[in-house]
Amino acid sequence: MDSENQSGVPEFLLLGLSEDPGLQPLLFVLFLSMYLVTVLGNLLIILAISSDSHLHSPMYFFLCNLSSIDICFSTTTVPKMLVNIQRHSKAISYAGCLSQAFFVLLFAGLENFLLAAMAYDRYVAICHPLRYTAIMRPHLCALLILLALSLSTADALLHSLMALRLSFCLDWEIHHFFCELDQLLRLACSDTFLNNLLVYSVTSLLGGVPLLGIIFSYVHIVSSILRVPSAGGRHKAFSTCGSHLSVVSLFYGTGFGVYISSALTDASSKTAAASVMYTVVPPMLNPFIYSLRNQDMKRALGNLMGKTPPFMGRCLLAKTLE
Template structure:
């Protein structure tokens, strides 16, 4: 297949959340605040883990990777919105749009894989505690993250190459605050059957398989915990999974709400508002979930603050 750019345009329009000029300052302030909270919160998690030798374990290595991924996810979407509002210019270049599509896919898939890897880590820790250090050795941990990144990049590259085949007419507006793959495909005047089928297969495989892995891990975890004789052991086992389970629920819960709402409503502006639920909110709340529900993280953050 020969990939070539036949597009007749050099830029797209990001229509954002609303066309009301009076609301633009509020949206700018809101998203700037959310972005700063997300970046600072996740950087604090990374610094706390790096600073405290007691947290140099597989679980916190994966958490550190997730925090870095959350910073990347928000950085590839929100700054563009802030620049457009500040400059009162809704345009994004064709190259910039495809680049944004690629990075959104990479960080979204990477977050999905990391949650599955973290669930596997908790499964090994609770169901095979005596073999935990042997199974979750540093080499395997790094390998799991690298493989997750490699798959994410490969999938993003595939979708980007397929987008390069498509043609677009002029004056194309994306009813979103960032370039999302599905919306860009809808704007094409070419045959998008291959693109849509590729998206469907990718979602089923790269989102479905990790989700099934998470469910399987927690089924085994719950089964193992319920067989523990002491209530103290059960509480400790569940407490080690509490933060991760909360993040998983937030990640997939918001995705389910967005999918369900999109299926019931065809409003473009409604879809753009809902995108905040999965592209901004989980990344902003994850640091709070892990710092408030995790005693070790609280202690590490206290040490970082005290110096």
């Protein structure tokens, strides 16, 4: 098959989740609803934390950043899909495709590191409560965020720059609803050994180390909680990290599910559908997990709703807690 270098690629075609024209309106309404819920829910979390001085602590500082990342993560993929459905188009430019792949890697990496930082915060709070304020100082929290941003940016930039060296065949169809790095590598006509090597090695390192940190933190957390003599004390300790553990399970569970799904099947449509579970669903559900399982967040959201016009406040609160 003829090939041409990257400068000659006019555009890629995102085939989306289905090529059935009858399903496009349903997909548009479904993903528009999910995107609006994601943005509204995470904005409410950010506003509630910002407006309540009782929540100005490291735990909620990280949660506020997580909500910001979730909004950006969804915005990277869903709006382009909605625009293409609305315009009855599947096209995305070469530059736009690489940019989308870059930002998907960036925000996925940021969420990965941030969940590890939140686990460390819970570890210090439960295992070293008397030293918590001394350890989790504002400059350390800011440093952790800066480190996560630096590593994630370097990782996304490395893979994106390596993709620039690839030549692509005349088949520019991507069986996905966004430009995923793995899909781009499959379309390349040139040798992708080095790209794949970097993907597996760097992803294993930058994904595995935070995950091991989370596991390490929770092993010590559970061990400390089990030594608490009273049942009430154990329940309170578990409740302080239950929301975070739910978010961690959702993020890594869906991520591993997509990986296993893509390894066991060659059906690109099934892989694309499975990818919804880690790119769209976790950002949408995270606000519900924290607002439903955390009494402080419920109180802050209630106070926030009280500052809005009565009718609007009741609607927003119902949307958040339903």
